[in-house]
Amino acid sequence: MSDAASDTPAPLPPSPWERGRPARSRVTPARVPLSRVRVVEAAFVVLDRQGLDGLSMRQVAAELGVTVSALYAHVSSKADLLELMYTRLFVGFDLPEPDRERWQEQLRDFARSVRRRLLSHRDMARISMAHVPFTAELLPHVEALLAIFRTAGLPDRISAEAGDLISTYINGFVLEEGMWQDRAAADEAGGSSLARPDWREMAGEMQNYFASLPEEDYPHLRALSGLMVTDSSDDRFDIGLEIILRGLASYLPDPAPSPPSQ
Amino acid sequence: MSDAASDTPAPLPPSPWERGRPARSRVTPARVPLSRVRVVEAAFVVLDRQGLDGLSMRQVAAELGVTVSALYAHVSSKADLLELMYTRLFVGFDLPEPDRERWQEQLRDFARSVRRRLLSHRDMARISMAHVPFTAELLPHVEALLAIFRTAGLPDRISAEAGDLISTYINGFVLEEGMWQDRAAADEAGGSSLARPDWREMAGEMQNYFASLPEEDYPHLRALSGLMVTDSSDDRFDIGLEIILRGLASYLPDPAPSPPSQ
DNA sequence: TCACTTGGCGAACGCTGTTCATTAAGATAT
DNA sequence: ATATCTTAATGAACAGCGTTCGCCAAGTGA
Numbered sequence: 001m002s003d004a005a006s007d008t009p010a011p012l013p014p015s016p017w018e019r020g021r022p023a024r025s026r027v028t029p030a031r032v033p034l035s036r037v038r039v040v041e042a043a044f045v046v047l048d049r050q051g052l053d054g055l056s057m058r059q060v061a062a063e064l065g066v067t068v069s070a071l072y073a074h075v076s077s078k079a080d081l082l083e084l085m086y087t088r089l090f091v092g093f094d095l096p097e098p099d100r101e102r103w104q105e106q107l108r109d110f111a112r113s114v115r116r117r118l119l120s121h122r123d124m125a126r127i128s129m130a131h132v133p134f135t136a137e138l139l140p141h142v143e144a145l146l147a148i149f150r151t152a153g154l155p156d157r158i159s160a161e162a163g164d165l166i167s168t169y170i171n172g173f174v175l176e177e178g179m180w181q182d183r184a185a186a187d188e189a190g191g192s193s194l195a196r197p198d199w200r201e202m203a204g205e206m207q208n209y210f211a212s213l214p215e216e217d218y219p220h221l222r223a224l225s226g227l228m229v230t231d232s233s234d235d236r237f238d239i240g241l242e243i244i245l246r247g248l249a250s251y252l253p254d255p256a257p258s259p260p261s262q
Numbered sequence: 263m264s265d266a267a268s269d270t271p272a273p274l275p276p277s278p279w280e281r282g283r284p285a286r287s288r289v290t291p292a293r294v295p296l297s298r299v300r301v302v303e304a305a306f307v308v309l310d311r312q313g314l315d316g317l318s319m320r321q322v323a324a325e326l327g328v329t330v331s332a333l334y335a336h337v338s339s340k341a342d343l344l345e346l347m348y349t350r351l352f353v354g355f356d357l358p359e360p361d362r363e364r365w366q367e368q369l370r371d372f373a374r375s376v377r378r379r380l381l382s383h384r385d386m387a388r389i390s391m392a393h394v395p396f397t398a399e400l401l402p403h404v405e406a407l408l409a410i411f412r413t414a415g416l417p418d419r420i421s422a423e424a425g426d427l428i429s430t431y432i433n434g435f436v437l438e439e440g441m442w443q444d445r446a447a448a449d450e451a452g453g454s455s456l457a458r459p460d461w462r463e464m465a466g467e468m469q470n471y472f473a474s475l476p477e478e479d480y481p482h483l484r485a486l487s488g489l490m491v492t493d494s495s496d497d498r499f500d501i502g503l504e505i506i507l508r509g510l511a512s513y514l515p516d517p518a519p520s521p522p523s524q
Numbered sequence: 525t526c527a528c529t530t531g532g533c534g535a536a537c538g539c540t541g542t543t544c545a546t547t548a549a550g551a552t553a554t
Numbered sequence: 555a556t557a558t559c560t561t562a563a564t565g566a567a568c569a570g571c572g573t574t575c576g577c578c579a580a581g582t583g584a
Contacts, residue, residue: 034531056571069574070532078572129391129434132441134468139475139483146482159482160489161501168434172391176426179394206396213401220408220421221401227422239423247509250431296562319541331543332563340541 036074040084044121047085051182052123057081066210069229086131087138089117095144103152104245110145111170111241118174123172149248158251162206169240177233203229296328298336301348308381309347313444314385319343348393351379351386357406365414366507372407373432373503380436387436395429406433411510420513424506431502439495463492 042063047055057078061068075081093113096106118124133142142163148180149159184199210218221228230236304325309317319340323330337343355375358368380386395404404425411421448460472487473479483490492498 010421057573058571068572069531069534072573073531129437129490130441132438139480140297140370146486150482150485156486157489157501158505160486162505164435164438164498165502165505168438169430170415172430172434173426175391176394176430179332179392218405219399220412221405222523224418224422227419236423236426239419240427243424243427243509243513244505245509245514247505247507250508251505260391318539320539329564330541331565334542335562 002189007080034064034070034074039071039074039081040088043081043085044088047124048122052126080219082127083131083135086127087135089121089128090138090141093098093117093141095140097146098144098147098151100151100153103148104249106148107245108238108241109164110148112237114170115174115237116227118170119177123178125171125178129171129175152248153252154248155251158248162248166244169244173233173237173240200231203231296326296332296336298346301333301343302350305343305347306350309386310384312475314388317463344389345393345397348389351383351390352400352403354402355379356523357402358410360406360409360413362413362415365410366511368410368505369428370500370503372410374429374499376429376432377436377499380432381439385440387433387440391433391437414510415514416510417513420510424510428506429504431506433503435495435499462493465493 039060043055043060046059046063050059057068057071060081061071064070071081075084096109099106118128132140145163145166149162150156154162178204181199185201206229207225208219210228211224215222218219305317305322308321308325312321319330319333322343323333324331333343336468337346358371361368365382372520380390380517395401407425407428408421411424412418416424442464446464472483472490475484477484
């Protein structure tokens with residue numbers, strides 16, 4: 001489009017002469033062959049555009065300009081494709097060297113990174129919830145988590161559970177985040193098209209709803225109405241995470257009674 | 263069935279005489295009309311028999327001896343049906359009066375009860391994860407949870423998060439429990455039919471797999487192999503729950519420095 | 525030039541959720 | 555007793571789904 005008019009001529013429609021050779025092999029000069037990674041990439045495009053419910057093999061094929069059955073040469077089933085997407089989400093995730101003194105920060109970093117990755121694609125938490133990280137590619141991540149717990153000094157039976165607990169928390173939290181967005185998007189599609197309700201607006205409605213509940217039946221829900229649904233879920237995420245970290249810390253052997261340093 | 267032979271005669275097959283009135287109204291004495299609750303009940307039967315993936319409107323209709331479209335007179339969509347099932351799961355759930363001194367036991371009871379209900383129907387955790395308890399029927403449950411937190415003395419911003427945290431934990435835990443069972447069932451169906459692999463056998467395999475990992479790459483996973491997958495998930499559930507409870511307890515205002523009681 | 529492997533195509537199967545015009549039956553009103 | 559209205563369920567249809575299978579065209583090595 002920019003520096004055109006070079007020596008490569010613009011692709012012409014095939015003349016009636018060369019009807020034998022179909023046009024495509026000229027229009028797409030060296031047609032990129034399909035591959036596992038190309039299928040997975042297309043699946044992510046479809047996922048982000050249409051959500052998990054709109055992610056069908058046919059849509060992925062259409063995204064690649066290819067028929068459905070072609071996909072099955074590179075992916076054995078839709079479940080397989082979803083697992084590949086799940087795995088792919090965590091490539092290049094850097095795993096910290098466990099540091100006894102900084103285990104809480106390390107876990108915070110870890111949790112926030114996972115959440116960020118889950119948020120980077122629509123409905124990813126739903127996919128994540130349906131899988132267990134006991135595959136060859138993800139075992140190092142599990143090991144890294146366990147390493148943090150154990151070098152921090154947590155008892156083994158706590159360490160064995162803590163990984164699950166934190167993973168479950170992250171997945172569940174992001175899943176719920178996504179549900180808010182989906183719900184808002186659904187309202188937007190069905191409701192008045194002017195002034196898109198956004199996600200924030202719905203939170204406000206929910207807040208008002210809680211605050212309007214009968215005082216004698218719902219005193220606590222009313223009192224917490226402002227805190228149950230906040231603008232930034234980042235804070236809420238950190239709070240829940242902190243509760244877990246404090247619970248874990250309570251299993252640490254008592255530190256040698258230290259001089260009151262600060 | 264028990265005290266029969268009363269004055270109500272046993273239903274006879276219709277004589278050829280009364281062919282006008284079709285047989286069904288006599289064979290099925292007063293044909294039970296379809297209703298919301300009957301549809302939901304049938305859905306539970308199908309769910310337990312075939313799992314969530316096998317739960318289709320057609321199957322539910324077949325279970326009732328009725329056509330698919332008949333269901334839509336009582337249920338507006340499949341999503342609606344699933345929500346009704348989710349709601350139904352918690353009818354009759356008794357909500358404790360908050361007791362400042364016993365808040366931890368109360369939460370343990372609560373969590374275990376919820377888990378028991380989720381386990382009472384196949385794949386129920388998957389359904390539960392897809393819903394938020396902010397419907398009219400379930401608001402009292404949310405309120406009861408918040409009541410426990412607040413009368414225990416937890417700060418408001420912690421209380422607001424704690425409900426989510428615990429619910430997420432329960433759902434996630436039971437979801438994973440179900441995935442083990444499903445995976446085992448799948449292996450059973452496809453593999454050797456003799457000596458059904460059971461769920462326990464697979465746990466053993468997993469344990470061996472962890473223990474067989476290369477020592478230098480996976481020291482911690484190896485060390486914890488015996489604890490990651492245990493026979494009774496009850497213990498694992500309680501451990502994770504305890505971590506959360508301890509974390510919550512850490513936000514309690516310092517108790518008046520008490521005499522060293524025990 | 526021939527045989528062969530490969531990658532993609534297109535049609536088909538059986539299933540899904542949902543809608544709609546139609547029918548059978550019961551209740552109500554004339 | 556007859557006619558009307560309401561209700562409940564029917565059965566066919568639509569569009570889409572995951573998956574499989576037979577087929578064809580292109581490219582490769584002998």
